[in-house]
Amino acid sequence: MTEPVSRRALLGTVAAGAGSLLLAGCDRVNRSPAARALLQSAEQAHLASQRLIGGQALAPEFTRADLSPDFRANGNHQANGNPDWVRHRDAGFAEWRLRVDGLVLRPLDLSLEALRGLPQRTQITRHDCVEGWSAIGQWTGPQLGAILQAATLLPAARYLVFHCADAFGPHPYYESIDLVDAFHPQTILAHSMNGGPLPIRHGAPLRLRVERQLGYKQAKYVMRIEARSTLAGLYGGKGGYWEDHKAYAWYAGI
């Protein structure tokens, strides 16, 4: 039985070799900038296809019976490294102001009272962490679109950048969305969660809710909203802390 055995052994060797080649090859391809660029171009397909079939569709909303009993906080649980935020927290955020600037006609400084004075939207939605877990919470706040209308975007504005008080080491957290998501009816700046004030660990005094994207887009401890024509030139240029540092997709609809 020499021949069949040698063939079988050969095939086994080929299979084992192919397996280790696959592993080593994938890691090598994973490091190649050209291959990464090709793989990452799928992000544009995700954005285009979801916008095409979804339009301005609303994210599913739930009832209070669906609320997570214990909503896991993700990212930073405080912004203690930011003296401004600490001072505002100690004063109950009474003197805190949300700065809206950049490519706007009228820069704004909005107190929590002013934000609560705007028409409010309350929504019970699901928060999906990029890691895979989900939690359902109730959020209340003004629509971002109303604030942007009050500030009046200049024609060159394409992106809204959310500058946050928290940081990972020396790198401040920030996130960004485009105008389609900025003017989506469910995109709100939440100052309340589950009927009470937004807890510190969930981003007090104010966090973004952009309900058709993953958790890392839901910027917490928002201090300033900046309208920009491009994301280039800001920090790593990819539009967010995780995008800059870990190659997470800027469009987090999947």
Next chain:
Amino acid sequence: MPADSVPLDPPNPAPALPGDGATGGSLVKRHRLSTRLWHWLNVVTVAIMLMSGLMIFNAHPRLYWGRFGANPDHAWLQLPRFPGWVTLPSTYSLADARIWHLAFAWVLAFGLLGYLLRSLVNGHIRRDLHITAAEWRPAHLWHDVVEHARLRFPTGAAALRYNVLQKLAYCGVLFGLLPLVILTGLTMSPGLNAALPWLLDLFGGRQSARSLHFVAAGGLVLFVLVHLAMVVLAGPFNEVRSMITGWYRLPREPGHD
């Protein structure tokens, strides 16, 4: 000369086509180009999807049922993290695993769609995969199970047709596991939840979909393992050749030599 030293490729008449009286030993065309292309595309795609999927699972190795589920909630399954030699990349990177997984998801989904359409048009589904009423008979199913258990495989022209267990396995993957793994994958997308909310209703919530995604992937792993075992048992050289070139040498009837 002992039977087991017969050369694997004895001199043979010209290659025959199925149905023209092919007997054990003759070379016949077995797999269409579309089947062969899709098969090898899937070897790469499924390997990448499984390995990058395990890395994504490692980011949160807990599974839940229902609409939500996180660390404070009850997990029906909690596993240790998968080792680096089965994940892509081999060292922890959820971001990189997602880049691979979400790019090759398009290849998997459109590959399946293209193959199903092609197979519908060229008659592959109707002729080769369709399970007939006779094959559904318990006696026939049982006979096939017994034959498999004894590792007795069809010979001669009968080896050209899929037996009923093969058909069940292939149909289960084509119409069951692959659509399930793709649809549950789409159901985990918050963007698509807005666009196609019926997917959430279909699977009972995002965390149920995530659990079913993992179960379906496990089913695909099981299929691949059984598939590879059957290839080895049925004669790996002949089987691999037929999936590369399309040409297959019909197994000889027992005692033929």
